[in-house]
Amino acid sequence: MTAGTALGGGPGPRRSPALRRALVAAVAGGVVLGGVLVLLPDRSRDSAPPALGPAGRAAAAVGAGAPAAMPDLTVLIGAREAHLRAHPGDDQSWAVLGSAYVERGLRTADSAYYPKAENALRTSLRTRPERNVAALTGLANLANARHDFRGARKWGEQAVRLAPRRWAAHAALLDAYRGLGDAKGVGRALAKVRKLRSGAAVRIRSGAVYRDRGWREDAAAALTDAAALAETPAERAACLYRVGELAWERGEPGDALRHYDAALAADPDLHPALAAKGRALASVGRTSDALRAYRAALARRPAPEYALELGELYESLKLRPAATAQYDLLRERVRQGGLGGVNDERVLGVFEAEHGDAGAAVRRLTAEFKRHASPENADALGWALHRSGESKAGLKHVESAVKKGPRSALFAYHRGEIERALGRYGAARRHLTEALRINPHFSPLRAPAAHAALKSLGDPPEGGPAQVYAPRGAPIPKLPRPTKPSRQSD
Known part of the structure; x- marks a missing residue:
């Protein structure tokens, strides 16, 4: 595809030299809540962005690792498209445009932007095939956005080898390792990111990693610091949303609602906060408000996970036709x-396990777990196996998710229900109780x-297990002496 075909139309208006330089310098990196990181040379760790117009503000925001405001992002895309009609050999601008398309696709859930992003980034790579860290990092971000x-x-590691001190390449790689469930890789990448840069964008990633590890207090502290350091409303909104998510996960919907409202006040386009607000409103009995919030979130970003949540809310209200409509969506x-x-195989597999064909869910989630062995995928596969009648195999996966993943009410619930099905009633009581202790409102179903x-x-039997508590007055059994290992056992 030629540049003219990709962009359409004729050359646009000329831009000022200062703005053109700022735009050409911006190159995208990692994906967190749709933030596109830009690969700028690190002249200082926390240099302030220049005062520019809308396109320049978008470039500066993403250059600092922050989400760009949607209107500014639109102007940036238009400016780069116009520039490239006149200068189709500008590899840096192709990388900027591709990364902006990735961001646009994330913010709108319009996957049609991703092929456009891939075309722009690969055009940049063809134009300058050697040491094009910008395009490589952009391709890493695109793959993260597609859940690949x-x-x-692959792309992130190539970028890091070429530019080991470009923090945005490490940030993209960190997101990839999180999706793969590679705890060691996450630790290495986070250490690099923190060494190379500071500020809100780094603290957002630190908070996400701490949350994955179950360190909720550390995660909350990092994200609260990030909100205080945020330089734009969109960046502050992203931080507040994540603080709200931590409050929700620990079973505090009122606190979560306050943070979601603050996030939406800072950035009304932040659809994840709107969907999360619907979830929290439903948990406190404000059902009508919850339904309105979900519908508004779906209108802005018709994501499959939002449709699943809204469908289950309708199902909990005995509104089966409305639930079915959401499942079809x-x-x-x-x-x-x-x-x-x-790649939305996990969302579809979770839906099939709970509401459709459990066997199909096992097939989908087995393949997805082989690709990406994250704790979330392990839990989803374990539950699908249980729902298809393979509870013993399912329990192993869920136990792995509990061990390696965040402290999750859903994980604990799945573990308890599978144990109940296997007749392990004591463990089932413990883990079902734990699920409700973590978050009493974790799911309307x-x-x-x-x-x-x-x-x-029911209540556990009195006296405890016979193998632990011997009858009163009974002699304590002697343990057998350990036998020496055979010399030929190896």
């Missing part, structure tokens, strides 16, 4: 995303199911 974390690791959004190269399961189990 293996591909993101989920399937359609997954199909449309696939046309843009987006599964939280009530956890209560019902605990009620069916």
